[in-house]
Amino acid sequence: MLNSLRSLLMPDQIRLIRSYLILLAVSGFCEAGTTLLLIPVTQSLMTHAYDRLGSWVSVLTIAVIITCLLRYWQTVRGMRLSVVVLRTVQSRLGQHIVRLPLGWFSGEVSGQVSRCATYGAMGLANALSHLLPALLSDIAVPLLTSGAMMLLDWRLGMVALGGAVGVLIANSRISRAIVKGEAPSHEATVTLNNRVIEFARCQASLRAFCLESATYAPLTQALEAKNAAGQSLLKTTFPKVLISGLSVQFVFAILVGVGLLLTLSGGLGVPRLMAFLVLAARFSSGLAMLGARMGVLGMIRREIERIAAIMNEPTLPEAPRRKNLIAPGAISFRSVDFGFHHGDVVLHDVTFEVTPGSVIGLIGPSGAGKSTLLKLMMRFYDPVKGQILMGGVDLRDLPTDQLMDQIALVSQDVVLFAGSIEDNIRIGNPDASEETWRHAARLARVDALVARRRHGWATQVGEGGCQLSGGERQRIALARALLKNAPILLLDEASSALDALNVAAFQDVVKQLRGKTTIIMITHQLETVMHADHLLTIEAGRIVERGAPADCLTSRGYFDRFCRERRQASGWRLTA
Template sequence: MISSLRTLLGPAHTARLYRYLAWLVASAVLQGMAVALLVPILRALLADDLSTAMTWLAGLAALVALTCIAHYQQAMKGFALALVVLTTLHDRLGQHLVNLPLGWFDSEKVDRLSRSATSGTLMVTGLFAHYLGPVVSGVVVPATVALTLFVFDWRLGLTAMLCAPLIYWTHRWSAAAIGSTDARVEAAATLAGNRVVEFARYQQVLRAFGRTQEGYRPLQDANQAQHQAGGSMLAHTFPKLLAGGLSVQLAFALLVGVGIALVVNGQIDAIELIALLALSARFVGPLAEAAARSGLLRMAGNDLEQLAGILREPPLAQPAVSRPLSAPCSLSFEHVSFVYPGGATVLRDLSFQVPAHSMTAIVGASGSGKTTVTRLLMRFFDASEGSVKVGGVDVRELTNEALMAQLSLVMQDVYLFDDSLEANIRASNPDASAEQVADAARLAGVDEIVVRLPLGWNTPVGEGGAALSGGERQRVSLARALLKRAPIVLLDEATAALDPHNEAYVQTAIRTLMQSSTVLVIAHRLPTIMVADQILVLEEGRLIETGTHAQLLARNGRYAGFWHDRQRAGGWRLKAQVQPC
């Protein structure tokens, strides 16, 4: 846990963490020593030795004063560290996330990140404010008391020390069970949250097929799993917490039994036993409190490990200074192979060149590796073998800022921010002039959309661009690419789901981009493919054909077969038949 706390707080606050822990341990040791002085005080009082009792009482007063000072210091330093977590953690997470590979951000990790950054942060602050102090004191105070018992009576001290392993293993078993159960509850809650978002986001599809909540099995199963996980947490943790408390009480009962046996055998007197039992009570009291807090500590520890795990994710390796570009606007793959983290090999010894200010189209069946090409160019991942070059330089030798300055991406699934139409276009170039924005909008056909909107440029487009149609969102995405004026533009299935009206604007924008940028297109639509300067045909991650449209048709190979299949599909017609009702 200490290692995770160091990771969470960062190097700047490591010394503060150790000072807090030092004051915490010192406070607990002083508290245990102060409790130990009760034995000589009670002995003196029960023996009517008031002078000796007052001397020991003065020592107790001094220890209590030191204990108060130490407790105040650890409490203040603990609250200060909790404040550090609240005020700096989200900023540190943000700075770290922008340096992670884009391939890290799958839906599951993003959802866990959301939960960890909200409820998890509050649990971690509770470590310093509420959980860590009582648990550490609950261990250190009894340890100090057990050692002082050796000073007064080695037999009771030995009994306390022999009880320690039983208490330790019982509480460790209990805390581990609570932690694992909490992890299952967390996983079930994450899945249920994902299903709820999915259910809300895709209502159009679900309602079209009559799938209400009662008929949507994934959501029902996720809710049922969450309900079962919550019920199992109570069923599994309560007996284990009870066992932890029982072990503490058994230890005290054993101490009482040993003490009584010593009195019966005349080895200590009853007066001394009373004093020693008072000290023994302080052996089990903090342990009971630690047992009560250990479950919460383990749950907070789970959140701590998740947050620390995010901060330990290796950032995208990039140089301090980018290498200068040797061939601006060009792209190349040199003997590139790529295996996804899950183990699937997607690209195999892929090599090709995309000259500057040209248009290259990549075609192939689903799963042939087309989209992976763009992901490697954008450094979602790094190539397993070979090199991916932009501007003549390996992308691993460019800083993230330098690489992104060269590229602009237009995808089939366009995401627009819940902001105005103009703000969404300006996202690619916030410093662009109004004339530049208007020019990019005109080329992408967005000006036609602006006229129809109630507030024009200032119309909010809704989350994800919900206020616009799919084709309109695609036009906004193209306007972004035009406004950025990046040397290289990547279009990943940008025309796959467009009607002829919207596709015409996309074709116009592509022709405009070709005048100033290198364009790499992944597409199936025939008009887009035909105008490319070169066409690359992929199959199972390998380049099997390359050439212009005319050259590939003349070879009568895989591309020609693809082309003829598309031509026949384009001529299909549905024959209307009237059926009786």
């Protein structure tokens, strides 16, 4: 377990855990040693040696006090250490996740990350503060008591030692079997977590297309699969746990039987038999608890390995220092190929140059690779082949913070954070003055939105902006991007949810920024496309047309078809 913890914790924390384990071992053996003092106390009581009884009781009292103090010290250190470890694991996990390539998040990882950050991290903390102390005590007591039985009678000691070793071996195998059988239950739990998150996020669609959203089939199936996996785990572990408990009772019965036989044959006195029975009871209770705790420890170790697996996921290589940009706002793609999976190429030999301050329109059918181009510009992924330069510097040579300083994004799927309208705008530049952020809001027509709200700029947008319409969220996102005042503005269908009046305002923003900010926009609106200085038409991951809008109209290619279809659609009318 310590090997997995090395990737989660700092070296000084690993040293603290080692010293804590030493303290646990000392505390456990002191507790076991206190148990051994019951032998002379019991013998003195049975032989009526009351003069020695008082001395042994005094020694026993001192040992109990020392054990209690050690246990208190160990408990306090364990609680403090568990809090530090919990905070460190969750913090490092979060810091690592934000540096992973976005491609890692393309699968269903929400449930896995959620489980690791909560159940896994809490399991590790509980193991340090509660499980390991009890486990080491349960190991120390059988070992020392079997040694003490050797002193009473070597035959009793051999039976106890053999029984302890046999139970430990059996429990170790049972623990491995339980951990192995827990894997399907874990997978079912992760899937259920994903379905619950999906169910909560997609309520609008569920209510639009389902008679009863509570009967959402994927969630129901995930619940059934989780129940089935839990029942299967119970069926496989219950017999093993039962066997573990019965084996301990079997060893205890053998010990008692051997002790009685030795007493009846005269090989063991009654006082020693009574002391032996006290030790045998403590011996068997330690072994009984040991089996259950080893199984729990095995499952916690598996959770730690899952956290370590996330921490071992490779991050995008990070440049060590900031670079001097030769031409801020300039973008260059040089023979870029890209695929999300090995052998699956989405972009093919993409080459183009963007001069600072120009307005570039990306058009093409859905799935052609337009949004992927923007993601490559933001270095959500690295190209498989070729080179992407920003400001004359390869993206891979720019630190993430410097790269993000160059870019502002407004996407079709706007993300707002729980808080006020003002809070969400000021994210673009928290240090901006009130005059500056209000100016950005006016450019994006957010002031008209605020004027209709009773609480004005303090209006709460709700989780994910759920209290606002799609167009309102896009206007706030545009204001946020304008406030950032980055050299490059990326617009991914940023006006898709706007009405005609606000689309016109959006186009005015593009006009005002022309020559000052490099704008790269994906749009299917003809009026917006015509405001571009240069068009890139992408089909099947390749650039098939490029040039000014007027020039592309004469090529009789995709853009010409695009314009004719939009003009024809503009004449459509609804009839009774």
